[in-house]
Amino acid sequence: MNASSEATQGSHRENGATPSALSAQNVTKRFPGVIANQHVNFDVARGEVHTLLGENGAGKSTLASILSGLYRPDEGSVLRNGKEVRLSSPRSGLSHGIAMVHQHFRLVDRFTVAENVVLGSKGLSFVLQPKDIEAKVSEISEKFGLPLDPRAVVGELSAGQRQRVEIVKALYHGAEVLLLDEPTALLAPPEVVKLFETVRVMTSAGKSVVFVSHKLGEVVDISDRITVMRDGQVTGSVKRGEANAGQLAELMVGREITLAPRRGTLDPGDVLLSVSQIHLSHDQSQNRPNQPNILSDINLKVCSGEILGIAGVSGNGQRDLAEVISGLRQPNQGEITVCGLPIVGLGARATRQAGLAYVPEDRLGTGLAPSLSMVDNLLLTRDRGFLVDRKSAFIEAEGFIKKLEIKTPGPLTPTRKLSGGNAQKVLLARELFSSVASRVLVVCSPTRGLDVGAVEAVHALLDDARKNGKAILLISEDLDEVMTLADRVLVLYRGSIVLEAQGIADDLERVGQAMAGLAS
Amino acid sequence: MIIGGTRIRLEARLTSPRWLVVVVPVFSVLFALVVGGVFLLFTGHPPIRTYRDLLDNGYTSFYGLTDTLGLATPLICTGLAAAFAFRMNLYNIGQEGQLYLGMVGGAWAGIALAPHLNQFIAVPVVLVAGALFGAFWVLVPALLRARMGTSEIVSTLLLNYVALNLINYFIYGSRGFFRDPTTPFPQGRLIDESARFDSFGTTNTYPTLIISILLAVFLFWFVRRSNYGYETSVFADSPQAARYAGMNSIWLTTSVLLISGALAGLGGAMYVVGPAGKVDPGLLQTGLGYAGIVVAALARYNFVAVIITAVLFAGLRVGGSALQASSDPVPIAIAVVLQGAVLLFALGGEIFRRNRVVVTRVVQTAKVEA
Numbered sequence: 101m102n103a104s105s106e107a108t109q110g111s112h113r114e115n116g117a118t119p120s121a122l123s124a125q126n127v128t129k130r131f132p133g134v135i136a137n138q139h140v141n142f143d144v145a146r147g148e149v150h151t152l153l154g155e156n157g158a159g160k161s162t163l164a165s166i167l168s169g170l171y172r173p174d175e176g177s178v179l180r181n182g183k184e185v186r187l188s189s190p191r192s193g194l195s196h197g198i199a200m201v202h203q204h205f206r207l208v209d210r211f212t213v214a215e216n217v218v219l220g221s222k223g224l225s226f227v228l229q230p231k232d233i234e235a236k237v238s239e240i241s242e243k244f245g246l247p248l249d250p251r252a253v254v255g256e257l258s259a260g261q262r263q264r265v266e267i268v269k270a271l272y273h274g275a276e277v278l279l280l281d282e283p284t285a286l287l288a289p290p291e292v293v294k295l296f297e298t299v300r301v302m303t304s305a306g307k308s309v310v311f312v313s314h315k316l317g318e319v320v321d322i323s324d325r326i327t328v329m330r331d332g333q334v335t336g337s338v339k340r341g342e343a344n345a346g347q348l349a350e351l352m353v354g355r356e357i358t359l360a361p362r363r364g365t366l367d368p369g370d371v372l373l374s375v376s377q378i379h380l381s382h383d384q385s386q387n388r389p390n391q392p393n394i395l396s397d398i399n400l401k402v403c404s405g406e407i408l409g410i411a412g413v414s415g416n417g418q419r420d421l422a423e424v425i426s427g428l429r430q431p432n433q434g435e436i437t438v439c440g441l442p443i444v445g446l447g448a449r450a451t452r453q454a455g456l457a458y459v460p461e462d463r464l465g466t467g468l469a470p471s472l473s474m475v476d477n478l479l480l481t482r483d484r485g486f487l488v489d490r491k492s493a494f495i496e497a498e499g500f501i502k503k504l505e506i507k508t509p510g511p512l513t514p515t516r517k518l519s520g521g522n523a524q525k526v527l528l529a530r531e532l533f534s535s536v537a538s539r540v541l542v543v544c545s546p547t548r549g550l551d552v553g554a555v556e557a558v559h560a561l562l563d564d565a566r567k568n569g570k571a572i573l574l575i576s577e578d579l580d581e582v583m584t585l586a587d588r589v590l591v592l593y594r595g596s597i598v599l600e601a602q603g604i605a606d607d608l609e610r611v612g613q614a615m616a617g618l619a620s
Numbered sequence: 621m622i623i624g625g626t627r628i629r630l631e632a633r634l635t636s637p638r639w640l641v642v643v644v645p646v647f648s649v650l651f652a653l654v655v656g657g658v659f660l661l662f663t664g665h666p667p668i669r670t671y672r673d674l675l676d677n678g679y680t681s682f683y684g685l686t687d688t689l690g691l692a693t694p695l696i697c698t699g700l701a702a703a704f705a706f707r708m709n710l711y712n713i714g715q716e717g718q719l720y721l722g723m724v725g726g727a728w729a730g731i732a733l734a735p736h737l738n739q740f741i742a743v744p745v746v747l748v749a750g751a752l753f754g755a756f757w758v759l760v761p762a763l764l765r766a767r768m769g770t771s772e773i774v775s776t777l778l779l780n781y782v783a784l785n786l787i788n789y790f791i792y793g794s795r796g797f798f799r800d801p802t803t804p805f806p807q808g809r810l811i812d813e814s815a816r817f818d819s820f821g822t823t824n825t826y827p828t829l830i831i832s833i834l835l836a837v838f839l840f841w842f843v844r845r846s847n848y849g850y851e852t853s854v855f856a857d858s859p860q861a862a863r864y865a866g867m868n869s870i871w872l873t874t875s876v877l878l879i880s881g882a883l884a885g886l887g888g889a890m891y892v893v894g895p896a897g898k899v900d901p902g903l904l905q906t907g908l909g910y911a912g913i914v915v916a917a918l919a920r921y922n923f924v925a926v927i928i929t930a931v932l933f934a935g936l937r938v939g940g941s942a943l944q945a946s947s948d949p950v951p952i953a954i955a956v957v958l959q960g961a962v963l964l965f966a967l968g969g970e971i972f973r974r975n976r977v978v979v980t981r982v983v984q985t986a987k988v989e990a
Contacts, residue, residue, distance in 0.1 A: 132631050428863065448866030460864060469854045469861040480854065480865045484847040 119182025121146045121308040122167060122198060122277045127176035129162055136162040137173070138332045144277065144308045149299060151311040151319040154329035155352055155551035156520065163329070164279045164312050168200035169193030180277075191220070199270035200279040203286075205262045209255035213237060216254050217269045240271050244301050245294075259414065260291035267298065278302065279310040284318060288413040289579065289612030296322050314551075316345050316352075317580065328352055353552045368587070369404035372455070372571035373425070373540045378434035380420055380595075394420045395431070395595045402540065402571040407562065409586025410575040413615050417595040418575045419461060422544050425573070426458040427451030438540050452481060457531035457538035461545045461575075463520070467527045470516035474501075474508065477515055478530050500529040504557070521554025528561050532570075541565060544575045559585060579615070583608065593617050630975040644969040645918070649932075652961035659957050665950050673946060674955075678939025685935075686823035690895065691906075692927075692934035693825075694719065696832040697887030698912025699919065699926040700839060701754075705880035706913075707843075707921040708856040712877055714761065714776030715884040716909025717783030718754040722888025724790070725753025727798060727899045730811025730892060742815040747831075747889045754885015755878045757783065762877035766870040772877065784904060791901050798899045808898030817893050826894035833927055835883075840923040852876060884909060911937075914963050933959065 123143030129136045136159045144150040152160045165171045167178060169187030177184045180196050187193045190200065207216045214233045234250040241248045246264040254265060263283060270278055280299075284292045299309050299322060313319050319326055320343050327337040328351040336351040380395040395417050402408045412418055423429040425436060427448040436444050438454040452458075460466040468477045478493045478500075497511035504525045508518055515523055524546060531541060543562065547555040562585060566572055575592075576582050582589055591599040591614040599614035657667035677684045698715040705712040712718075729749035734742040761775035790798040792806050800809045817826045843849030855862040855872050862869060891903055915933050919925035940955020 427866075448864065450866075452866065458864070462860065465858050466860040466864050469857040471857045472853060476850070476853070479850065480861065484850065486847055487845050488847055488850045 118145060120144060120179070121148075121181060122310075123179045124163060124167055124173075125177050125179060127163065127166055127173045127178070129159075129166060129171060129173050135332050137166070139176070140329070140332070140334055142167075142327060142334070144310050146308055147303045147306050148324045149303055149309045149311055149322055151313060151323040151326045152329065153313060153316070153319055153326055153348060153352060155314055155553075156549055157551065158314075158329040158352070159332040160312050160314075160329050161281060162332075164200060164281055164310065167193075167277075167310065168198055168279050170200070194273050194275065197274055197276035198279070199273065199275035199277070200281060201263065201266045201270060201283060203282040205259075205266055207254045207262060207265060209253075211254055212250065213248055213252050213254060213257075213265050213268075214250040216265055217250075217272050219269075221273070236272065237268060240268050244268075244271065244305070245298050259286035260288070260294070263287070263295070264298075271302075275307070277308045277310065279312065281312045282314070283311065284313065284315065286414055286577075288616040289609075290616040290618065292318065314352075316348055320345060320348075330354055349552060368406040369569060371401045371403050372439050373400075373402040373573060374435075374437045375400045375425060376435045378421075378424060378431045378436070380417075380424060380429070380431045393595055395424065398434070398595075398597060400573075400590060400597070402573050404539070404569045404571050405566055406588070407566050407572040407574050407586045409582035409589040410573065410592050411579055411582045411589055411611055411615055412577065412592035414577045416592050418544065418577070418592060420595075421592065422458065422460065422542050422575055425542055426456060452538070455537060455539040457481075457541045459527055459531050459541070459543040459546060461548065463527050464516060464523050467531075468515045468523060471514050473512045474506075474515055474518075474526055475511045477526060478534055481530060482534070496534060500526070500533070504529055504561075519554075521550045521557065524550060524554065524558055525561075528558065532561065532565050539570060541570050541572045542575070543572065545577055546574070547576075547578065547581060555581075579608075579611065583611070591615055626979060628977060628979050630971065631978045640973050644973050645966055648965035648969040649962055652958060652965045655961045655965075656954065656958040659954060660950070663951070663954070665948065665954075670943065670950055670954075673943055674936070674939040676939075677942035678935035678937075683823065684938060684942070686820070686825045687938045688931060688935040689829055690819075690824035690826060691908075691938055692930045693829045693832050693894065694887035694890050695908050695911055695915060695930040695934050696836060696927055697890065698884050698909050699915035699930050700832075700836055700912075700923060701880045701883035701887070702913045702916035703919060703921040703923060703926055704839065704883060705876055706916055708852050708872075708876050710765070710873060710876055710880070711773045712758060712761075712776050712880045713773055713913060714758060714779050714881070714909070715887075715912045716907070717776070717780035718757045718881045718884035719888040719891075719909045720783040720787050720903065721757040722750035722754040722885030723892055723896070723899055723903060724787070724798070724888075725756075725885060726750035726889030726892035727808065727811055728753075730815040730897075731797070731809055734812035734815035737814065739814045742812065743817060743893050746811070746815045746893050747828075747886060750889020750892065751882040751886040754888065755882040757885070758877050758881030762874045762881075765877065766873040780909070787899065787901055787904060790899055800898070808896075808900055810898050811892060815893060816897055819894070824895065826890070828890040828894050832890070835886075836923045836927050843923070848875075884912065887912075906937075914959070918963065918966050936962070 120143035125141055127137050127140045140159070140163055142152070142163060152163065154160045162171065166173050169190045169192050172188070178187060179185065180198070185196055187196065193199070208219065211219070214230060214237050217237050218233050237248070237250040241264070246268055248261065248264050248268060254262060257265070267278070283295060287295065303309055311319065311322060324340050325337065326343055326348065328335050328348060330352060376399050378395055378398040379393055381393045398421060400408060410418065410421070420429065424431045427443055427446060427450065430445060434444065435442060438451060438456045441454040443451045443454050464470050469480065474497045475490055475493045478497055479488060479490070494511050500506060501508060501511065506522050506525045508522060515526060518526065528546070531538065546562065547558050550558065562572060562574070574582060574586055589601040589611060590597045591611055593614060594617070599611065601611055653671065660667040660670050678688055679685055698719055701712065701715050701718065726746045726749055729746045733745055737745060757779060758776060761772045761779065764770035764775060765772040790796060791808060798808055800807050817828060819826050843852065851862065851867050851872060854865065855867060855869065859869060862872070887908065888903070891900070892898065896903070911933060915926055915929045918929040936955055936959055940952055940958070943950040943955065944952055
């Protein structure tokens with residue numbers, strides 16, 4: 101079947117009337133209360149990279165899910181090679197040669213690469229033939245430039261390697277059209293470069309790639325075409341060479357935005373946060389003696405009026421570092437002082453009282469209690485006494501809603517009903533303005549998952565806090581964010597600081613390489 | 621689900637209107653009565669008349685109502701116990717055992733301490749002793765849960781059987797402290813008169829009912845206004861947020877379970893100062909501990925609503941037992957079927973509070989084969 105369809109494809113191409121490899125026609129998909137896709141048209145040709153660009157909630161993931169068979173459209177149709185197909189499940193999508201690589205990998209950690217690749221195959225012999233499968237996996241991975249050891253256990257692979265497993269898996273199952281959902285989210289810059297090489301090899305082999313992303317910068321390099329979505333509708337489509345980042349941003353957001361870096365203008369003042377020789381080892385009870393330390397020999401100082409950025413790929417000890425500094429975890433050794441007070445061993449409340457505020461990465465669930473109201477969440481880090489004073493918190497909440505333009509039905513609405521950007525504003529408001537006279541702020545991935553408008557607002561808040569003399573430690577996996585905001589940058593790799601870079605002048609490439617463990 | 625060209629499906633509600641909070645339970649009870657009616661028909665009892673008798677015996681006659689209120693008194697306590705723990709996602713299902721221990725503690729205080737005490741503090745001392753014994757019975761599960769994450773469901777459940785056998789041992793298996801020494805007949809030793817409440821008139825309702833109701837109202841206020849209540853709400857919603865804010869999860873887990881146990885134990889002590897006056901194995905048959913879980917679930921862990929659901933549930937019990945004695949005896953099992961049906965429908969009704977039913981016509985489209 102594959103061969104015959106390829107043959108017709110070939111003849112069509114000669115005639116200049118190639119039907120798209122995959123297209124969505126006039127697709128509408130509604131979820132309770134939202135129209136995720138409204139009369140959307142989208143297509144990808146053979147050998148083409150077509151990027152679907154848009155903010156979170158613009159409807160691009162919904163469209164990808166419809167194209168791969170995960171969702172069925174309420175209206176409109178999906179065409180494969182010009183013929184309408186009804187995809188009832190991802191499996192039926194796969195039988196039509198359509199595969200999606202999800203942002204959060206769907207692999208079995210305890211299986212080997214080869215076992216994961218064949219997972220879900222029909223027609224496997226009752227007794228597995230590991231040799232044959234491994235040979236096939238190696239063949240695919242060599243052909244497409246995806247170096248992998250078929251016998252490696254997936255749980256021990258890096259994010260980039262896992263992604264390769266997902267791609268090899270899709271190719272093994274005969275995928276002709278690959279939908280990659282936010283494929284660069286977890287990758288270090290050099291890994292992104294490798295991924296792009298693979299994408300080019302695949303397209304030159306006649307495969308089609310749909311690249312779903314909200315990162316403006318990178319999509320311009322890789323795409324043959326870029327289609328921008330906003331609020332469930334397509335707002336524009338540009339070809340390679342016609343694209344310009346500012347224009348695309350406007351299409352995404354619907355208004356002009358500035359992407360200019362923000363820099364500290366003040367001279368840094370006194371050292372407010374000082375961390376020296378912090379070591380943190382794995383929990384002894386887990387009994388993994390060969391594991392290296394989670395954090396080893398961390399030293400850093402943050403001054404008043406300064407943002408110190410910590411760059412690094414997810415899972416290199418960022419969360420642990422933040423928890424140690426905020427008093428939630430005890431380091432095995434080392435000293436931490438907040439505004440001159442040593443805080444190791446005192447716990448989270450005392451650390452807060454010493455003047456430290458903390459915006460955790462997981463904003464809804466850790467930073468905020470999701471089912472509780474904004475009022476109750478403002479109380480979270482206060483000194484509360486025996487009876488809770490909701491009245492003053494209510495007034496404070498109203499003030500924040502006005503001041504920060506937080507979109508919410510009211511101070512009593514559960515925070516989980518707020519959008520990511522508005523929830524983050526609530527959290528930042530509490531940590532910046534409401535907590536007991538905080539002078540040091542630890543923020544982790546403050547704009548993760550936020551749309552461009554909210555990113556702008558959060559960055560402005562952090563910048564203002566810097567101008568007001570706070571000492572800010574910004575821990576983020578988003579390199580662009582660190583580079584635009586931070587006065588100095590440290591790179592965290594496998595629990596150690598492997599590079600210290602001063603300001604913007606320092607080249608981006610060195611930081612990127614350090615993130616991937618290639619520090620000189 | 622598609623029936624004859626019409627598709628029926630559930631769609632999540634974005635907001636659930638307030639009136640549904642009342643309408644759904646009411647319809648749940650009505651549907652449960654319909655299901656119970658089917659059972660009655662099959663067993664040859666006219667449903668309408670049986671329900672009328674049930675209503676009369678359980679709620680609308682004076683003695684029926686006062687019997688119901690008497691039974692509801694300890695039931696409110698076990699209901700509060702369940703609600704207090706469950707709303708923090710701590711599933712103490714050992715109210716049964718904690719209730720028995722409360723009875724034992726109350727009887728001990730009533731026999732050993734009350735004779736030496738002022739009449740006004742004798743009853744409070746008995747009640748407090750019952751609460752302490754109830755809390756004691758959940759102490760080990762609480763510590764295991766808080767320190768090591770051991771499932772409190774299993775440990776509290778198993779301790780129910782220990783408590784049950786303990787009572788049997790005290791009354792039937794030994795001639796110990798709790799057994800009446802004046803008679804060879806196995807029964808509990810009566811506590812001091814000073815530690816007992818008189819019932820209201822000739823009814824089976826005791827002043828402890830007022831204590832139960834006040835307690836429910838107090839808890840309602842306490843969890844909303846106090847710092848402790850606030851911390852439990854945060855912990856229930858997100859343990860990570862509680863940890864982030866520096867709350868002590870071991871203390872919260874342990875104390876919530878202890879308070880839950882104390883509330884159930886108080887129910888047992890109320891039985892002692894009220895109708896029983898002794899360690900009475902008769903309590904083992906009533907299942908008030910397990911019923912507390914049902915009462916709490918029906919009230920959706922709202923402490924004031926527990927008062928209402930406890931009275932509703934007690935009425936079914938009282939009315940159900942009375943049916944056995946009527947001229948056309950209806951087996952008690954029918955009353956139990958009704959209770960089960962009420963619970964099942966009430967919990968199932970949740971689906972309709974969170975979702976709405978959407979009915980659409982399905983237009984048959986010709987399938988295009990790819």
